[in-house]
Amino acid sequence: MHDTVSFVALCYSNPESAKEQERSHSQRRGAPSEGQWRQRDKEQWQGEGKAQVRQADEEEQKPRQHEEDMVPKGTCQTMCPAQELRDREAQNRLHHFEMLPGTEKDRRPKGDPSRAVKEYSRPAAGKDSTKPSDLRPPPVLLKTVNYLINDIAAAPSLYPWTEVYTFVFDRLRAVKQDMIIQRMSGLDCVGILERTVRFLIYASYRLCGEPLRLYDPRINDIHLQEYLSWLLDCYMTKTGPHPNQEEFQSLSLLYNLGSARTMQHTMQLPLRLRSTPNIKLALFINQAFLERNPVRLLRLAQKLNFLQTCALHRHLMTCRQDLLLVYSHGYSSRNCRFPLDRLAKLLFLDASLTAQLCRSCGVEVNKDNQVVFSKAAFTEPGQGTLHCKLYHSIASEKQRDLTVKNIVQSCVETNKK
Amino acid sequence: RRVLDVVKEDVYEAIDNREGSFCAELLSFKHPHVANPRLQLASPEDKCQQVLEPPYDEMVAAHLRCTYAVANHDFVEAYKFQTLVAFQSHKEENWALPVMFAVTLDLRIFANNAEQQLQKKGKGQPSEMLEKAAEQLMSCFRVCASDNRAGIEDSKKWGMMFLSNQLFKIYFKINKLHLCKPLIRAIDSSNLKNDYSPAQKVTYKYYVGRKAMFDSDFKLAEEFLSYAFDHCHRSSQKNKRMILIYLLPVKMLLGHMPTHQLLRKYDLMQFSDVTKAVSEGNLLLLNEALSKHETFFIRCGIFLILEKLKIITYRNLFKKVYLLLRTHQLPLEAFLVALRMMKVEDVDIDEVQCILANLIYMGHIKGYISHQHQKLVVSKQNPFPPLSSVS
Numbered sequence: 001m002h003d004t005v006s007f008v009a010l011c012y013s014n015p016e017s018a019k020e021q022e023r024s025h026s027q028r029r030g031a032p033s034e035g036q037w038r039q040r041d042k043e044q045w046q047g048e049g050k051a052q053v054r055q056a057d058e059e060e061q062k063p064r065q066h067e068e069d070m071v072p073k074g075t076c077q078t079m080c081p082a083q084e085l086r087d088r089e090a091q092n093r094l095h096h097f098e099m100l101p102g103t104e105k106d107r108r109p110k111g112d113p114s115r116a117v118k119e120y121s122r123p124a125a126g127k128d129s130t131k132p133s134d135l136r137p138p139p140v141l142l143k144t145v146n147y148l149i150n151d152i153a154a155a156p157s158l159y160p161w162t163e164v165y166t167f168v169f170d171r172l173r174a175v176k177q178d179m180i181i182q183r184m185s186g187l188d189c190v191g192i193l194e195r196t197v198r199f200l201i202y203a204s205y206r207l208c209g210e211p212l213r214l215y216d217p218r219i220n221d222i223h224l225q226e227y228l229s230w231l232l233d234c235y236m237t238k239t240g241p242h243p244n245q246e247e248f249q250s251l252s253l254l255y256n257l258g259s260a261r262t263m264q265h266t267m268q269l270p271l272r273l274r275s276t277p278n279i280k281l282a283l284f285i286n287q288a289f290l291e292r293n294p295v296r297l298l299r300l301a302q303k304l305n306f307l308q309t310c311a312l313h314r315h316l317m318t319c320r321q322d323l324l325l326v327y328s329h330g331y332s333s334r335n336c337r338f339p340l341d342r343l344a345k346l347l348f349l350d351a352s353l354t355a356q357l358c359r360s361c362g363v364e365v366n367k368d369n370q371v372v373f374s375k376a377a378f379t380e381p382g383q384g385t386l387h388c389k390l391y392h393s394i395a396s397e398k399q400r401d402l403t404v405k406n407i408v409q410s411c412v413e414t415n416k417k
Numbered sequence: 418r419r420v421l422d423v424v425k426e427d428v429y430e431a432i433d434n435r436e437g438s439f440c441a442e443l444l445s446f447k448h449p450h451v452a453n454p455r456l457q458l459a460s461p462e463d464k465c466q467q468v469l470e471p472p473y474d475e476m477v478a479a480h481l482r483c484t485y486a487v488a489n490h491d492f493v494e495a496y497k498f499q500t501l502v503a504f505q506s507h508k509e510e511n512w513a514l515p516v517m518f519a520v521t522l523d524l525r526i527f528a529n530n531a532e533q534q535l536q537k538k539g540k541g542q543p544s545e546m547l548e549k550a551a552e553q554l555m556s557c558f559r560v561c562a563s564d565n566r567a568g569i570e571d572s573k574k575w576g577m578m579f580l581s582n583q584l585f586k587i588y589f590k591i592n593k594l595h596l597c598k599p600l601i602r603a604i605d606s607s608n609l610k611n612d613y614s615p616a617q618k619v620t621y622k623y624y625v626g627r628k629a630m631f632d633s634d635f636k637l638a639e640e641f642l643s644y645a646f647d648h649c650h651r652s653s654q655k656n657k658r659m660i661l662i663y664l665l666p667v668k669m670l671l672g673h674m675p676t677h678q679l680l681r682k683y684d685l686m687q688f689s690d691v692t693k694a695v696s697e698g699n700l701l702l703l704n705e706a707l708s709k710h711e712t713f714f715i716r717c718g719i720f721l722i723l724e725k726l727k728i729i730t731y732r733n734l735f736k737k738v739y740l741l742l743r744t745h746q747l748p749l750e751a752f753l754v755a756l757r758m759m760k761v762e763d764v765d766i767d768e769v770q771c772i773l774a775n776l777i778y779m780g781h782i783k784g785y786i787s788h789q790h791q792k793l794v795v796s797k798q799n800p801f802p803p804l805s806s807v808s
Contacts, residue, residue: 236543237536260631260721261592267715291727292778295771323771330774333785333794342788346767 071183074135079144080116081134088119095119096159097152097167115151117144120173129181136178138188144175145192146409153199154405162214165203172196173223186238193231194244198307198408200224201251205310209389217314228252232265246276253282254304254311258289278308285312294323298348298394306398307407313395317388320347324361324378331373340369348394360386421456421481425468428477432469437515444480444502445519446487446526457485472505483527492530496546499524503553514576521557524550525583529590544591551587551596554580562603569609577604578613578621585624589718597628619645619656627663630722638667658683666722669695670729672804687713695726698734700759703727729804731772732781734759736801745800747793749773749786766791780807 076082080098088094089111098117100110118136123129136144148168157164176196179189200220207215232252235245249266256262263286266274273279281303288297297319301312323346331338344354355365362379364372431440442448450456458481465478479501486494503524506517528550535546558580564573581600588596604610604621613621626641642664649657661683665675674692679685690706693699707714707723714720738755739747752769764772773793776782783802784795795801 233542261594263721264592264718267720287724290721290724292775293768293771295768326771326774326778329778330770330786331788333787336785336788338788 072130072135072181073132074137074140074178074182075132076118076134076136077140078113078116079136079140079147080111080113080118081136082113083134084118085111085113085116088116095167117148117171118174118178120170120177129177135182136175137182138184141175141178142191145172145195148172149195149199149408150405153408154403160214162207162210165207165215168199169203169220169223172199176227186234190231190234190238190242190244193227193234194248195408196227197224197231197248197251200227201255201307201311202404202407205313205392205395208313208392209387224255228255245273246278249273250278250282251308251311253279253286254308257286257312257315282308289315289319292322292326294319294326295346298323298346301394302348304398306395306402309395309398313392314388316394317386317391320349320357320391321361321381321386323347324358324363328363328373328378329375332375333373336373337366337368337370338373340365340371343371349391350393353391353393357386357391419455421458421461421464422468425465425477428473429468432473435513437513440513441515441519444476444516446523447519451484451487454488456481457488458482459485476502476505487527492527492534493546496524496527496531496550499527500549500553503557506557514573514579517557517576518579521554521580521583524553525587528587547587547591551584551591554584554587558584558600558603562607574607574609575613577607577609578617582617582620582624585621585628589624589627594628594631597624601625601628615648616650619649622648623660623663626667630663630667635667635670639664639671642667654683658685661685662717663719666719666726669726670722672729691723691726695730696733698730698732698737698759700727700730700734700756700761703730728776728779728781732776732801732804735773735776735782739795739800745784745795745797746790747795749791749793752793 089108092108094109094111094116096104096109098111098115100112103110118134121127121129148171153164153168175192179192200223203215204217204220204224207220208217228248228251231248235242235248249269253262253266263283266279266283269279274283281300285297285300285304288294288300298316301309301316304312327338327343340351340354343358344351347354347357349357351369355369358365358371360381362377364374364377366372428440428443430436431443443450461481462474462478465474465481468474469477479498483495483498483502486492486498499520503517503520506513506520525547528546532544532546536543558577561573561576561580566572581604584600585597588594611618622641623645626638626645629635629638629641642660646657646660646664649660661679662685665685665688668675669692674696675688677689680689680692687710690702690709694701694703694706703726707720711720714723734755735752738751742751749766749769752773753764753766756764756769770786770788773782773786777784777786780802781804782793782795783798783800784793786793
């Protein structure tokens with residue numbers, strides 16, 4: 001500070017104004033935004049009116065500083081803010097998962113405060129989304145996510161899982177909104193994001209093949225990528241320990257199979273992390289994909305656990321088609337006779353599904369169950385003719401006794417916060 | 418006369434006389450004036466307003482505040498003020514382009530430094546500052562690209578390539594290469610594209626070449642990177658080396674191995690084992706070489722591309738088998754044996770078939786596999802076409 005005064009003194013002959021200048025400097029800590037300087041009248045700058053200018057400056061700064069200190073901090077201790085519950089009850093906009101049991105058939109069902117969850121609402125002009133009583137602090141958000149997973153997604157339900165998904169998806173989106181408004185970062189976010197990512201990955205497998213009006217894989221994908229991206233950023237900015245980082249880096253690699261960007265990101269992780277078994281396996285699978293070795297890829301995929309297979313599963317159709325394409329060229333000859341059973345083993349499918357896949361790609365299977373590869377015959381199956389769901393065996397075999405709760409909470413249960 | 422007055426009057430004169438380069442120096446952090454403590458002011462606005470017209474009053478004031486911030490090693494603050502300078506720098510006519518160049522260059526550098534500082538403190542999202550800098554540069558770019566003055570000599574379009582190059586540097590750093598596309602399109606459709614300075618063109622082709630590499634368009638990558646290498650000034654050893662780091666893998670994928678002399682001349686011996694392994698079809702050596710220099714290759718972003726050399730290596734190995742057995746009906750076992758000799762243990766006959774099928778599909782082998790006879794039947798004519806002729 002001492003130095004500043006002497007600098008300033010250099011410029012001003014008048015020590016008085018030097019002090020004033022210093023005061024206004026400390027108030028101008030934050031750089032003014034582009035428009036602000038322009039607002040001054042040119043006249044004011046010429047000598048006279050310096051004091052007025054400084055005052056105007058102060059006033060301009062006040063709201064900004066105020067805004068910077070005012071990161072909204074939630075105080076709502078319930079999963080749904082009381083006001084919202086009252087409103088939705090009055091407007092008959094409760095979800096049946098939120099209704100007080102016994103009142104579902106009433107003209108105006110009652111809300112159950114222990115089961116109501118804040119819903120996602122689009123930000124709108126004039127709507128104040130920063131009221132503390134409407135925002136849930138980190139511990140409540142985590143509690144909400146656990147409730148959604150354990151008591152809704154994982155619980156047996158009379159309703160189809162597409163409905164369960166839609167409800168949980170929406171409520172998780174509201175959780176994310178609360179996180180963003182409160183500028184949450186780092187470790188607070190990690191627990192929430194990890195569970196959300198697991199849920200969406202599982203959903204991408206379970207709801208695969210459902211009609212578009214009930215489940216849209218593209219929307220699931222967009223949101224999943226955002227959550228995943230945020231999660232990986234959290235790992236990067238906050239020093240650990242992050243006990244689940246290995247799991248999620250590998251899920252990211254599998255979900256984004258073949259993405260040069262994801263691979264480059266992974267290659268830049270510390271060696272110690274990169275060498276963990278799950279990440280190494282995911283990298284090998286990616287390499288097999290880039291080398292166009294579907295035989296190797298499908299074999300390595302056997303080593304994945306259930307959730308990892310869910311992450312990978314949407315790429316498996318492409319890999320299998322690729323195998324048929326490459327073999328159509330490699331074995332192309334009139335006398336080609338490739339045993340269907342052998343092919344089935346390579347594809348990790350049963351014989352009848354293999355035959356079906358061949359048919360969809362124009363690959364001929366003769367009456368002796370021999371595949372007659374021909375490069376001229378292979379055709380890319382039309383949009384929507386291949387139903388991924390039929391070929392889910394590679395994943396479903398691994399599901400066995402796993403419950404939804406196991407899958408989404410998995411090893412997180414050992415890290416009770 | 419006070420130091421500040423002298424500088425301000427020089428700026429005033431430079432602006433008045435439209436001396437772009439001199440003005441640029443006075444606002445650039447490459448110029449020694451920034452180290453003068455008597456210029457490092459926390460609040461110089463009044464003095465600037467007295468001498469200079471807008472927007473120079475703000476620009477110079479922001480610049481001086483920036484020198485203050487830099488002297489205090491506060492790059493986050495420095496970046497904030499540099500933003501103000503940059504914001505105004507494209508408002509003038511194109512004589513001020515050197516000013517814009519100097520200012521945007523410093524902007525990018527400060528964004529880099531600010532990010533590092535924030536990272537150390539554990540604050541802020543990664544790439545946040547660089548993304549902001551990119552947004553600002555992009556708006557400068559748009560102003561330049563849409564400058565439709567009659568006379569081409571006066572047009573701000575001359576700023577487009579410099580700005581693109583700055584933006585490329587950021588996009589590559591933050592790993593968002595897809596953002597390069599609109600810039601490339603804009604430059605490509607501009608009639609000035611061949612008339613920019615040689616230095617700018619070399620930088621431009623370097624980045625576009627690297628982007629092509631990333632998109633697996635190796636023929637295009639070779640074209641651009643070769644241009645950059647050939648036209649890079651002889652004295653810029655460091656730059657030539659950088660270009661070569663990317664040109665080499667591309668050329669290798671197209672079947673052209675670098676000579677030992679070239680590698681030694683540019684201190685790129687990391688590639689020598691890789692080269693040897695690929696030509697010999699030695700998968701073991703390839704894996705070892707990639708592993709040994711992994712850090713270097715990853716840092717340069719070429720590790721993944723070098724892995725693609727595996728396919729070429731397989732091709733070279735299998736060609737050797739063909740040359741050895743001197744028959745055009747090759748038992749699959751022979752390839753398996755060859756791989757085992759290269760200590761590749763985890764590949765079985767099924768995978769061998771897959772690898773061969775892929776080589777046939779890619780055009781590296783002319784022939785077909787017979788499953789019944791467990792043989793690879795190759796064409797009697799040129800079964801292993803030269804690598805440069807394939808894709």
